Amino acid sequence: xxxxPRYYVPDSSIWPIIGSTALFLTAFxxxxxxxxxxxxxxxxxxxxxxxxxxxLAMIAVMMFGWFGRVINESLKxxxxxxxxxxxxxxxxxxxxxxxxxxxxxxxxxxxxxVISVPWLAGAGNNLQTHLHLWPDFADTWPLFMTPGGTSxxxxxxxxxxxxxxxxxxSSSVTVTFAHWALKKNRRxxxxxxxxxxxxxxxxxxxxxxxEYVHAYTELGLSLGAGIYGSTFFMxxxxxxxxxxxxxxxxxxxxxxxxxxxxxxxxxxxxxAASWYWHFVDVxxxxxxxxxxxx
Amino acid sequence: xSTHAPAESKYRNPILGFAARWLLTTNHKxxxxxxxxxxxxxxxxAGALAMLIRLELFQxxxxxxxxxxxxxxxxxxxxxxxxxxxxxxxxGLANWQIPMMIGAxxxxxxxxxxxxxxxxxxxxxxxxxxxxxEGGAPNFxxxxxxxxxxTYGPPSTDFFIFAIHMMGISSVLxxxxxIVTILNLRAPGMTLMKMPLFVWTWLITAFLLIMxxxxxxxxxxxxxxxxxxxxSFFEAAGGGDPVLFQHIFWFFGHPEVYILILPGFGIASQIxxxxxxxxxxxxxxxxxxxxxxxxxxxxxxxxxxxxxxMPLATELFFMYATMLIAVPTGVKVFNWVATMWSGSIxxxxxxxxxxxxxxxxxxGGFSGLMLALVPADFQYHDTYFxxxxxxxxxxxxxxxxxxxxxxxxxxKWTGHMYNERLGKFHFWVAMIGVNLTFFPMHFSGLAGMxxxxxxxxxxxxxxxxxxxxxxxxxxxxxxxxxxxxxxxIRGGEKASDQVWEGAEGLEWTVPSPxxxxxxxxxxxxxxxxxxxxxxxxxxxxxxE
Numbered sequence: 111x112x113x114x115p116r117y118y119v120p121d122s123s124i125w126p127i128i129g130s131t132a133l134f135l136t137a138f139x140x141x142x143x144x145x146x147x148x149x150x151x152x153x154x155x156x157x158x159x160x161x162x163x164x165x166l167a168m169i170a171v172m173m174f175g176w177f178g179r180v181i182n183e184s185l186k187x188x189x190x191x192x193x194x195x196x197x198x199x200x201x202x203x204x205x206x207x208x209x210x211x212x213x214x215x216x217x218x219x220x221x222x223x224v225i226s227v228p229w230l231a232g233a234g235n236n237l238q239t240h241l242h243l244w245p246d247f248a249d250t251w252p253l254f255m256t257p258g259g260t261s262x263x264x265x266x267x268x269x270x271x272x273x274x275x276x277x278x279x280s281s282s283v284t285v286t287f288a289h290w291a292l293k294k295n296r297r298x299x300x301x302x303x304x305x306x307x308x309x310x311x312x313x314x315x316x317x318x319x320x321e322y323v324h325a326y327t328e329l330g331l332s333l334g335a336g337i338y339g340s341t342f343f344m345x346x347x348x349x350x351x352x353x354x355x356x357x358x359x360x361x362x363x364x365x366x367x368x369x370x371x372x373x374x375x376x377x378x379x380x381x382a383a384s385w386y387w388h389f390v391d392v393x394x395x396x397x398x399x400x401x402x403x404x
Numbered sequence: 405x406s407t408h409a410p411a412e413s414k415y416r417n418p419i420l421g422f423a424a425r426w427l428l429t430t431n432h433k434x435x436x437x438x439x440x441x442x443x444x445x446x447x448x449x450a451g452a453l454a455m456l457i458r459l460e461l462f463q464x465x466x467x468x469x470x471x472x473x474x475x476x477x478x479x480x481x482x483x484x485x486x487x488x489x490x491x492x493x494x495x496g497l498a499n500w501q502i503p504m505m506i507g508a509x510x511x512x513x514x515x516x517x518x519x520x521x522x523x524x525x526x527x528x529x530x531x532x533x534x535x536x537x538e539g540g541a542p543n544f545x546x547x548x549x550x551x552x553x554x555t556y557g558p559p560s561t562d563f564f565i566f567a568i569h570m571m572g573i574s575s576v577l578x579x580x581x582x583i584v585t586i587l588n589l590r591a592p593g594m595t596l597m598k599m600p601l602f603v604w605t606w607l608i609t610a611f612l613l614i615m616x617x618x619x620x621x622x623x624x625x626x627x628x629x630x631x632x633x634x635x636s637f638f639e640a641a642g643g644g645d646p647v648l649f650q651h652i653f654w655f656f657g658h659p660e661v662y663i664l665i666l667p668g669f670g671i672a673s674q675i676x677x678x679x680x681x682x683x684x685x686x687x688x689x690x691x692x693x694x695x696x697x698x699x700x701x702x703x704x705x706x707x708x709x710x711x712x713x714m715p716l717a718t719e720l721f722f723m724y725a726t727m728l729i730a731v732p733t734g735v736k737v738f739n740w741v742a743t744m745w746s747g748s749i750x751x752x753x754x755x756x757x758x759x760x761x762x763x764x765x766x767x768g769g770f771s772g773l774m775l776a777l778v779p780a781d782f783q784y785h786d787t788y789f790x791x792x793x794x795x796x797x798x799x800x801x802x803x804x805x806x807x808x809x810x811x812x813x814x815x816k817w818t819g820h821m822y823n824e825r826l827g828k829f830h831f832w833v834a835m836i837g838v839n840l841t842f843f844p845m846h847f848s849g850l851a852g853m854x855x856x857x858x859x860x861x862x863x864x865x866x867x868x869x870x871x872x873x874x875x876x877x878x879x880x881x882x883x884x885x886x887x888x889x890x891x892x893i894r895g896g897e898k899a900s901d902q903v904w905e906g907a908e909g910l911e912w913t914v915p916s917p918x919x920x921x922x923x924x925x926x927x928x929x930x931x932x933x934x935x936x937x938x939x940x941x942x943x944x945x946x947x948e
Binding site: 120123124126127130134137140144145192193197199213215218221222226227234235244258332338340343 | 427617
């Protein structure tokens with residue numbers, strides 16, 4: 111096709127229905143797996159588990175096929191400026207939805223710190239509740255001792271977490287260098303900076319694993335260690351999952367660079383991945399501030 | 405609900421061809437049709453559950469279902485009506501209408517559109533399958549408060565959680581598509597402030613969905629980890645709080661109720677001008693009112709939780725913020741009435757449903773104001789008064805709005821006029837049914853009848869019997885609606901392109917039935933708008 115059509119009206123496609131089937135299998139498998147008791151799963155295994163993994167694999171295949179199709183269309187020059195703008199807007203709004211997902215967990219964190227923990231310790235007009243339920247409970251954050259008596263130590267902010275902050279902020283800078291190189295069509299610099307970014311992402315994830323092991327084995331800090339552990343692991347865990355996704359996205363971009371994809375004017379996928387990367391970076395800054403530091 | 409033949413099928417086998425057409429389609433009209441039929445099916449399922457509930461409540465005592473099963477009926481009715489009937493119906497209307505109303509060839513991201521739809525049947529399969537599971541379906545009400553859904557939830561709650569996740573993904577992706585379509589694919593000359601109000605209200609609705617569906621995903625994730633991974637978000641012994649659940653849920657839940665009504669506002673704003681043969685009164689104020697309602701919806705969630713022991717200042721804040729919403733809503737109702745004022749009105753079925761919408765939604769709005777009063781709410785909380793309130797905004801609001809839209813646009817979709825006499829009959833029976841069902845609930849609620857209980861005290865017997873009779877009438881009459889729709893698809897009087905003589909807008913410039921692809925090149929908007937302007941210059945009513 112020589113001329114880019116103004117409007118983009120694709121043929122029917124097999125990938126969406128594969129995607130929704132995969133999503134169903136993943137959800138059904140996960141629910142079946144989770145809702146059986148641990149003892150039963152240990153004794154008999156779970157039919158949900160293989161279904162779950164099969165669903166996940168199918169999602170991966172779907173993404174490979176679907177995105178591959180879009181990439182091919184783009185390489186054939188079928189992407190008009192209008193469609194490019196649709197893609198950009200779509201990605202931007204997707205990131206907005208991700209921000210709101212994190213907002214829910216930050217909301218839980220602030221609620222626990224400002225309301226539920228002080229109230230359990232008798233703040234406001236809750237003295238009677240405090241005296242009747244858990245008179246020994248003290249309001250501290252990090253919550254070293256829950257009302258129920260589970261204790262934990264706090265994760266220090268200025269060790270690994272600070273190093274991770276430096277790593278992630280640097281990676282946001284390097285991905286911008288890569289973008290500048292792409293816009294000036296300096297391919298070697300592009301590949302080099304992108305590689306550095308992916309490597310920094312991988313180092314960050316490795317250090318997060320080290321930190322989790324430290325938390326579980328040495329600090330007694332776990333998902334079950336009360337609201338401090340709950341918010342700590344859910345926030346950093348979902349952030350880590352998003353960094354993993356972002357690293358994979360950037361890795362794919364790197365491979366596409368080696369294949370000679372992207373031009374100085376046409377590189378939506380690269381920009382989408384880098385937006386996503388900046389987004390996980392900003393989330394981390396909030397995490398570092400409110401989960402680790404203060 | 406379209407009758408046009410599929411684009412040349414490459415499949416010889418008709419079943420395969422049929423499956424391929426509907427499973428793989430990327431066409432906004434076909435996907436809109438799928439959404440509308442899914443919503444119709446789920447509307448009947450959830451409606452049947454509601455009728456079972458009303459049969460049980462026909463008389464005091466336990467006759468038909470056990471209390472445990474009653475709770476499951478109640479939960480499933482609410483969840484499926486909200487997420488399965490109302491939301492997909494509005495998305496279906498958006499799919500059909502928005503591209504035609506803004507002069508776009510299709511949605512901005514057609515393959516994503518297919519994905520958004522086909523997630524839903526799977527999600528509802530997952531959710532409905534819980535009815536047949538050991539331990540029964542979720543039984544904690546559609547608001548699934550912790551600890552009922554965490555500590556005490558049945559095993560099937562996990563399936564419910566994942567079903568909610570799937571619906572959330574579908575809604576977010578669908579909303580992204582709608583926003584991008586509206587912002588990026590308007591025909592040249594269609595500025596934001598020239599957009600039809602249905603498009604405006606959907607733009608705002610899609611924004612709300614993107615903002616709050618992820619929060620719902622977050623809260624069900626916390627439920628899941630509280631249930632299975634030892635976290636203590638909603639567990640006081642771990643430093644959490646069950647009330648935290650309500651805060652996060654209602655941060656989603658209150659914008660959600662505007663998601664369920666804003667497209668209905670848009671529909672009324674399309675239909676009332678058409679049948680009043682006047683321009684919409686106060687277009688700009690309508691747009692600003694919609695935006696104000698959306699913004700305010702983020703700061704009023706606490707009015708669902710006045711009895712949870714919030715500090716007084718917080719309660720006052722939520723009370724005043726809630727009452728503030730009456731202002732933009734009042735602007736809207738005023739504008740609809742002012743549009744009808746001195747218009748040459750005819751009362752075709754869509755107009756009847758739209759007027760019914762305005763009047764009865766306003767009743768629901770007023771009872772909402774009563775509930776917003778903190779001291780009064782302590783009396784009304786968790787009584788049938790609340791049930792009456794939200795059914796008045798949802799049934800004559802969201803569902804009458806959808807029905808009005810279906811009658812209004814069905815001739816454009818199918819190329820046939822529906823049977824006007826049957827349509828009017830449907831409206832009047834539904835109108836009587838709605839009021840008979842839900843009006844007595846105000847009284848039983850004020851007298852102190854608690855909601856979500858299988859049995860009740862003798863003094864509520866008369867009101868409940870009335871409600872149950874109304875519910876049977878209301879439920880049965882929807883079979884007539886189904887009949888009318890199918891009959892219209894299969895044949896009937898040929899509809900003209902403009903269909904309604906007072907109708908304005910791009911969708912009325914394309915043939916009826918609308919061909920599979922419309923506006924493959926942008927329409928000459930100036931021409932169309934000039935045409936409308938000329939008609940309008942002759943004064944209201946003169947184009948009869």
